[in-house]
Amino acid sequence: MSDDRTGDDGAAVVAAVEAVAERIEEERDHLTQLDSAIGDADHGGNMARGWAEAADAARDLDDPDAETVAKTVGKTLMGEVGGASGPLFGGSLVFAAGELDEGITSETAVAFAETYLEKVEDRGDARVGDQTMVDALTPAVHTFKKSIEVDDLDPIEALAKAVDAAERGVAFTVPIRARKGRASYLGWRSVGHQDPGATSTLFILEELLAVAAERLGVDVPEAAATSPTIPDEDPDEAGDDPAADPGDD
Ligand code: ADP
Ligand code: MG
16 A cells, blocks of 8 residues: 555555455355355356456556556446346445545545445345345445544555455345345245345455555454454453442442
């Protein structure tokens, strides 16, 4: 990440897109399986094709800035992914790319994330709890913004927390009922299934984190490997909290 408009940031986004394309290809069968349980079994193939084309298109650009790469990838995904998810992933990316016109900083990354989420919500009309990609994306974006703006974390720590939040969002899709997209046709039979689009969203975020950490020469924080939501401190040993030990009186 840097403050200049061209060069490094553009190359970083190309590297991220290549990493995403590779990961999605590795996860193709996994995503297909998830989509065959509650959809039409095309999410793995759609995404793998779209991201492979997007990586090619990104590589073909001549010394691009971050905005140009993001826009090119978004347009390619719109054209190649198809289904419900193509316009959501691609169209939202084209729109959010404009937030990177000054390059990638913590500030522009937050603006990018917020605009992307806003566009996914506008286009798909889904909210948290509808068993869609929004269930992974919303907690990730909110956590990223809060980590940067309130907790003053560095971008990698913030992104690691966002990945954790997305992971919990993916788990959240399992016990709830689909209310948008193809899975909603199943009604209550969608309960008990992990949403494919939330899952691919998590994979994308994991790759963004890995590439960003690598380019900045830092380790991926531990937080991204675990889900530290519940403190493991035993309340009986919590020290001076009177509620922890009611005593004899
Ligand atoms: P299709 O359902 O048309 O076959 P895909 O299989 O590529 O498209 O993508 C399915 C994913 O798209 C779902 O798992 C869900 O995450 C996401 N999705 C579907 N409809 C919506 C929507 N209205 N809003 C947000 N995400 C949606
Ligand atoms: Mg499908």
